[in-house]
Amino acid sequence: EAGVAQSPRYKIIEKRQSVAFWCNPISGHATLYWYQQILGQGPKLLIQFQNNGVVDDSQLPKDRFSAERLKGVDSTLKIQPAKLEDSAVYLCASSSLRGLALEQYFGPGTRLTVT
Amino acid sequence: KQEVTQIPAALSVPEGENLVLNCSFTDSAIYNLQWFRQDPGKGLTSLLLIQSSQREQTSGRLNASLDKSSGRSTLYIAASQPGDSATYLCAVRLPGANNLFFGTGTRLTVIP
Helix, strand or coil, X not given: CCCCEXXXXXXXXXXXXXXXXXXXXXXXXXXXXXXXXXXXXXXXXXXXXXXXXXXXXXXXXXXXXXXXXXXHCCEEEEECCCCHHHCEEEEEEEECCXXXXXXXXXXXXXXXXXX | XXXXXXXXXXXXXXXXXXXXXXXXXCCXXXXXXXXXXXXXXXXXXEEEXXXXXCCEEEECCEEXXXXXXXXEEEEEECCCCHHHCEEEEEEEECCCCCCXXXXXXXXXXXXX
């Protein structure tokens, strides 16, 4: 079974520029998550989708961050304009609705550096 | 609000030693708890998942315990190896929610 795919793996941009990240979850997983992990901290949930609907985006800075999951499969996360404090690793995860565990599987992440 | 704490933040041990990593959480009404491993530049790999009704889970040299009433979990690593060097994160899930609340992690270094 293929894992969660993310691209790009690394991105360096200047502040006030825009950037987009892509995630392809495990096939058949209905739930998709985007997490932000700042250096030295644990991941923090930004947004959660179930199929193509948003379940939780309470921690998403909506003035500059946006995300979509068209057709309930792939997802993109966009930052516009970027700030220095957005430097972090952006992790995508997915989980199946089947079973009790609801275990999340993580992609390799995209490391964003804002200069 | 659920807060998850991991102590120590960093740990160095000689190869072959047994070690314990600690995780504590403020709200004991959790659905499950998961331990992850994170290698530099890589995503998270799930190690063990403990449901709230369980007391422990084992996988190879790893054993995770859960004491929900006291808000604590431990990850025991037996006979540590240099390949165990990584950051270990614990995360809890609340009932009715799918997202995870993560601790800040323990960075483990096993010295050959």
